[in-house]
Amino acid sequence: MHTSFYLTLLSSSFSTTVTSSSAPQESMENPLPTSRAEAFPAGLRVLIVDDDPTWLKILEKMLKKCSYEVTTCSLATEALDMLRGKRDRFDIVISDVNMPDMDGFKLLEQVGLEMDLPVIMMSIDGETSRVMKGVQHGACDYLLKPVRMKELRNIWQHVYRKRMHELKDIETHNIHEDTNILRNGSEDPDDRQYVAGTEMSSVRKRKDLESKEFVDHEFNDPSTVKKARVVWSVDLHQKFVNAVNQIGFDKVGPKKILDLMNVPGLTRENVASHLQKYRLYLIRLQRQNEGRACSGNLSSDFMNGENRGNNGFNSSTNIQSESELTTYTSTTENFQTQGIVPSVHISEPKKIEPVQIIGSKKVPSNDVLCASKINNAPHLSVLLSFNDKMTDIKACEPATPKHKPLLSGTPMMQFMQYPKQESCNILSEYSCLTYVDQNLDPSFHQYSSTLPAFISATCTSEKDVKDLFEMKPVLTDYRNGHFTAIPVQVKRGAVNAQDIGAGCKVAGSPSIQDCYLNDKYSQGYFPLTYEFSLNGETEADSLPEDVHLCSLQKIGSIENLGFSSAEIYQYGDSTPTTDVESNWYDSSELNGEYSYDPVEYPLIDEYLFA
Amino acid sequence: MEYSTLYNQIAMMKKSFFDQGFLDEQFYQIEDLQDDASPNFVEEVVTLFFRDSSRLITNIDQALGKLPQDFGRLDSLMHQLKGSASSIGAAKLKNECTVFRDFCHKENIEGCLRQFQKVKKEHASLRQKLENYFQLLRQVGPVEKANRSGK
Numbered sequence: 001m002h003t004s005f006y007l008t009l010l011s012s013s014f015s016t017t018v019t020s021s022s023a024p025q026e027s028m029e030n031p032l033p034t035s036r037a038e039a040f041p042a043g044l045r046v047l048i049v050d051d052d053p054t055w056l057k058i059l060e061k062m063l064k065k066c067s068y069e070v071t072t073c074s075l076a077t078e079a080l081d082m083l084r085g086k087r088d089r090f091d092i093v094i095s096d097v098n099m100p101d102m103d104g105f106k107l108l109e110q111v112g113l114e115m116d117l118p119v120i121m122m123s124i125d126g127e128t129s130r131v132m133k134g135v136q137h138g139a140c141d142y143l144l145k146p147v148r149m150k151e152l153r154n155i156w157q158h159v160y161r162k163r164m165h166e167l168k169d170i171e172t173h174n175i176h177e178d179t180n181i182l183r184n185g186s187e188d189p190d191d192r193q194y195v196a197g198t199e200m201s202s203v204r205k206r207k208d209l210e211s212k213e214f215v216d217h218e219f220n221d222p223s224t225v226k227k228a229r230v231v232w233s234v235d236l237h238q239k240f241v242n243a244v245n246q247i248g249f250d251k252v253g254p255k256k257i258l259d260l261m262n263v264p265g266l267t268r269e270n271v272a273s274h275l276q277k278y279r280l281y282l283i284r285l286q287r288q289n290e291g292r293a294c295s296g297n298l299s300s301d302f303m304n305g306e307n308r309g310n311n312g313f314n315s316s317t318n319i320q321s322e323s324e325l326t327t328y329t330s331t332t333e334n335f336q337t338q339g340i341v342p343s344v345h346i347s348e349p350k351k352i353e354p355v356q357i358i359g360s361k362k363v364p365s366n367d368v369l370c371a372s373k374i375n376n377a378p379h380l381s382v383l384l385s386f387n388d389k390m391t392d393i394k395a396c397e398p399a400t401p402k403h404k405p406l407l408s409g410t411p412m413m414q415f416m417q418y419p420k421q422e423s424c425n426i427l428s429e430y431s432c433l434t435y436v437d438q439n440l441d442p443s444f445h446q447y448s449s450t451l452p453a454f455i456s457a458t459c460t461s462e463k464d465v466k467d468l469f470e471m472k473p474v475l476t477d478y479r480n481g482h483f484t485a486i487p488v489q490v491k492r493g494a495v496n497a498q499d500i501g502a503g504c505k506v507a508g509s510p511s512i513q514d515c516y517l518n519d520k521y522s523q524g525y526f527p528l529t530y531e532f533s534l535n536g537e538t539e540a541d542s543l544p545e546d547v548h549l550c551s552l553q554k555i556g557s558i559e560n561l562g563f564s565s566a567e568i569y570q571y572g573d574s575t576p577t578t579d580v581e582s583n584w585y586d587s588s589e590l591n592g593e594y595s596y597d598p599v600e601y602p603l604i605d606e607y608l609f610a
Numbered sequence: 611m612e613y614s615t616l617y618n619q620i621a622m623m624k625k626s627f628f629d630q631g632f633l634d635e636q637f638y639q640i641e642d643l644q645d646d647a648s649p650n651f652v653e654e655v656v657t658l659f660f661r662d663s664s665r666l667i668t669n670i671d672q673a674l675g676k677l678p679q680d681f682g683r684l685d686s687l688m689h690q691l692k693g694s695a696s697s698i699g700a701a702k703l704k705n706e707c708t709v710f711r712d713f714c715h716k717e718n719i720e721g722c723l724r725q726f727q728k729v730k731k732e733h734a735s736l737r738q739k740l741e742n743y744f745q746l747l748r749q750v751g752p753v754e755k756a757n758r759s760g761k
Binding site: 049052053054055057058062064096123127145 | 639642643645654663686697698
């Protein structure tokens with residue numbers, strides 16, 4: 001899978017580069033900053049990567065004609081070495097998509113993440129999906145071969161634009177950084193003060209310098225203003241991820257992360273941009289891992305305590321990480337490793353008739369998770385949401401003919417699968433689910449090998465529902481934790497917060513018979529229901545695996561319904577999910593206030609009905 | 611005058627390349643790149659192309675011979691060849707490559723084999739044409755930049 005981000009915080013260069021407008025260490029490659037700046041865009045340092053020698057020669061010539069400084073490279077790995085070897089050696093990278101040793105998109109990703117350089121993709125293939133993929137991976141432009149001179153002449157705009165943004169970021173966030181740094185005094189007062197001091201001065205210096213340059217040069221001299229490039233080393237990135245996990249994805253913000261990370265010399269801006277990239281990276285990684293491209297149109301609002309009123313429970317249960325879904329679907333057979341209940345591919349968007357929502361009306365955009373309204377509905381309905389193809393599940397009124405069976409009083413199970421994390425903690429799982437990053441911190445492998453956590457809760461009475469509500473606050477508390485085991489809560493009749501808090505409760509051994517797929521929904525919505533016999537509050541996670549297996553096996557039966565894991569998440573790489581998204585949103589009372597950001601994963605709600 | 615005859619010949623030859631669809635606009639672009647710093651740029655590029663493309667064709671030949679055929683790999687190789695062909699504006703060759711890829715996508719092995727023969731033929735034919743062309747060019751000497759008749 002991916003290798004973790006590179007780690008190297010150039011703390012020294014951070015403070016030094018602030019004052020220098022070019023990398024003095026690499027001065028032999030760079031002409032004098034001022035002269036280069038004045039001539040901008042002439043002298044733009046371009047690294048061109050293409051395995052086709054003919055094209056390489058042609059492009060080199062073309063770029064030289066634009067008065068750019070060209071370095072050629074025919075291997076992606078070689079290019080990466082060059083880029084890593086000397087920071088600030090290049091201003092822009094142009095790479096072909098099809099490379100023998102590495103996927104061009106991967107290179108694109110790496111460069112964007114590590115070096116934060118603008119990357120232009122090239123290909124003879126101009127298919128929309130490819131271009132889209134390029135953009136998704138962070139390409140600032142996508143050129144079609146044969147490339148024309150005028151196209152190459154204009155590539156400097158990407159460098160310029162980036163510099164402008166950096167300048168803006170620096171200027172607008174300097175204040176915040178300063179304040180932030182000053183405020184981070186608690187843990188290590190001495191250190192902090194010291195850092196704050198240096199930070200302040202270096203930040204100020206940089207600000208002054210850049211302001212000066214801003215004024216001096218007509219172009220604001222973006223070519224000479226060098227942002228201190230932070231290299232995200234493994235350690236640094238780990239700190240980053242830990243901070244993110246700790247904060248809780250829905251609450252995460254660059255400033256908070258920065259505070260938690262407590263790394264001298266790191267700026268909020270660094271963190272912000274890294275966070276952004278990280279999210280994209282994780283999504284893509286996740287897609288690759290799961291073999292499916294998840295639509296990343298989930299806004300982070302989803303998990304951001306959007307709980308309306310009573311939505312708490314639902315929202316939390318609804319949250320499902322994309323990864324879960326993906327793993328689930330892709331591993332119908334291999335449940336063990338993926339541990340995610342496969343999402344059913346619902347081809348046509350259909351509304352799920354009234355879904356009993358537990359207490360809340362949160363409907364994730366992706367997954368229609370209907371929090372059942374407590375009302376008089378003695379049951380919970382959980383909608384199994386399917387990533388990408390989820391039809392919208394609307395929160396339904398307690399009573400609908402269709403769902404009559406639901407009203408039968410049979411306990412419904414709410415299914416939630418969460419990627420298995422370290423600690424068996426439902427609450428933390430929630431947070432994990434909602435926050436992709438948590439799931440996909442550098443130890444990605446963890447993720448793929450963990451079983452999904454199931455969380456089921458059934459309510460058979462109002463009291464139960466109420467109890468479920470109680471879950472919410474408990475859940476949120478655990479948000480920041482990590483969870484390992486798969487929490488499974490199977491309860492029939494009563495759910496109480498404690499149980500949830502405890503995380504894993506498996507009542508008895510779920511039997512296959514208990515699991516059944518309800519294919520009664522004509523709408524094509526595939527509800528997956530589990531019924532576990534409730535044995536009261538049981539401890540620990542006695543049979544989480546079994547439960548999963550159970551569900552898996554059950555899931556397997558999904559195939560009987562015509563779904564197959566292959567069908568699930570037939571998501572093209574670059575297929576926009578906007579069209580799918582529209583399916584999700586429905587005007588149910590739950591309304592899709594959830595919009596996911598790419599990092600969020602759709603929730604899988606299991607629609608339970610008796 | 612001798613030179614003008616030669617120039618005419620060269621011009622006519624080049625025109626025929628374009629009229630018959632062997633070359634396209636991209637070839638002009640390459641000619642435009644030729645300058646004092648690289649006076650033989652066009653010929654260098656073309657030579658480089660034929661060297662690299664011959665290698666690719668050999669690879670495709672081998673891949674076709676290996677059973678069962680790996681259409682994915684064949685497609686990928688042909689994609690490379692197509693990309694390469696586009697670099698010098700070898701329009702006809704590019705098209706033949708596209709047809710081959712279609713057969714690949716349909717996993718039509720007979721189609722692929724037949725089409726590959728066409729690809730090879732076109733490749734060889736273009737090579738010959740351009741060799742003749744450059745030979746003529748050399749006769750007029752480095753003074754003359756390629757005539758852009760028909761542009």
